[in-house]
Amino acid sequence: MGFRDPNELPEEVRSVLSKWRETSSGCEVVSPRTQGFSGATIYRIATAAGMFCLRKWPEGGLPQARLRELHRFLRFLADRDINELAVPVPAADGPTLVRLNGRLWQLEPWKPGEADFKQNPSGARLRNAMHALARLHVTAAEYEPTAQGAKWFFQSAAAPSPAVESRLKMIQEWDSNRIRVAQADLDRLHEAGAVADEMLRVFVLCAPKIEAELSSVRESMFCLQPCLRDVWHDHVLFTGDEVTGLIDASAARSENVASDLSRLLGSLLEDDHPRWELALDAYSTVRPLSDRERGLVRLLDRSGVLLSPLHWVEACRSPHTQRNAGVMSHVIGRMTELNARLRSLAESIGGI
Known part of the structure; x- marks a missing residue:
């Protein structure tokens, strides 16, 4: 492997890479920087010590205290043989976060493997994914946060699900006025606008039913832990x-495990309900689920199907998306995928 002289790298990247022993001598940016919808900028870095991910956190992103606790949590898991997560590497002077030009940076190993379950689905892969997630949850339930970090990473034997409350709030925030404003913006976006407009119309039909379902468990008590x-x-x-990899843990904080299960299974299996049951059974061999937790998995999936498209509607309206044809193509692709499940949800509750 050949390494580019660090002097050839962009000044900002060269400067921050010098803070880690692993990247302070020879290294190469082997793929163009990418920016996710979280706003983080990602560089893939090749070094003599292996492949790394250099992450530049967005201005106004997660609080530094939460990032520090997240890094501590990831180290806790790795020290207990949960090896699928990327643990940030300490800089030469000790911290895992480096501040440069008012922004926070971190370096972490680039995890091997491909996100190709849909291209190569199998019972063995599904079972292994469930076992990996269950092992992570069992270990995460033992995490003891710092006093400051307990705001985000805590344990509770009985508390309402934060996801239920946040989804109820989101449904209420997308009132008729907000939808009208969004639809007016979408009228000029042709293909993207047509898909997004259909999503909003189906949302209006389905929201009352999903809101009622969420309200029915608003006061229910669940076990909460870092997820x-x-x-x-x-x-x-x-x-x-x-x-071999569970990447991007930036959203991690305490919730019931049903939140992770609904998110993962909805994306892997969509509406294949028999395989959902097989997957939950596989998970339960490592971390047993109560009947109420199984019910919450389904409810969070249904409410996620309703609400996830709204993120992409907002992405579609953003100036950044509209200026970048590649980003817009990705947004349209995601909206098209999500719209299929949204229509199935509407059909299941008699909305269309």
């Missing part, structure tokens, strides 16, 4: 049938 909260198809990396 990933954004574990989905594209964040689960496979090498053969084995799970």
Whole structure:
């Protein structure tokens, strides 16, 4: 492997890479920087010590205290043989976060594997994904946060699900006035606007039913613990049938495990209900689920099907998306995928 002289790298990247021993000598940016909808900028870095991910957090992103606790949590899991997560590497002077030009940076190993479950689905892969997630949850339930970090990473034997409350709030925020404003913006976007407009019309039909379902468990008590909260198809990396990466833990905080299960299974299996049951059974061999938790998995999936498209409607309206044809193409693709499940939800409750 040949390494580019660090002097050839962009000044900002060169400067921050010098903070880690692993990247302070020879290294190469082997893929163009990418920017996710979280706003984080990602560089894939090749070094003599292996492949790394250099992450630049967005201005106004997660609080530094939450990131520090997240890094501590990831180290806790890795020290207990949960090896699928990327643990940030300490800089030469100790911290895992480096501040440069007012922005926070971190370096973490680039996890091997491909997010290709849909291209190569199998019972073995599904079972291994469920076992990996269950092992993570069992271990995460033992995590003891710092006093400051307990705001985000805590344990509770009986508390309402934060996801239920946040989804009820989101439904209420998307009132008729907000939808009218969004539809007016979408009128000029042709293909993207047509897909987004259909999503909004189906949302209006389905929202009352899903709101009632969420309200029925608003006061129900569940076991809460640190969870990933954004574990989905594209964040689960496979090498053969084995799970070798669970990437991007930035959304992690405390919730019931049903949140992770609904997010992951909805993205892997969509509406294949028999395989949902097989997957939950596989998970339960490692971390048993109560009947109420199984019910919450289904409810969070249904409400996620309703609400996830709204994120992409907003992405479609953003100036960044509209200026970038590649980003817009990705947004349209995601909206098209989500719209199929949204229509199935509407049909299941008699909305269309």
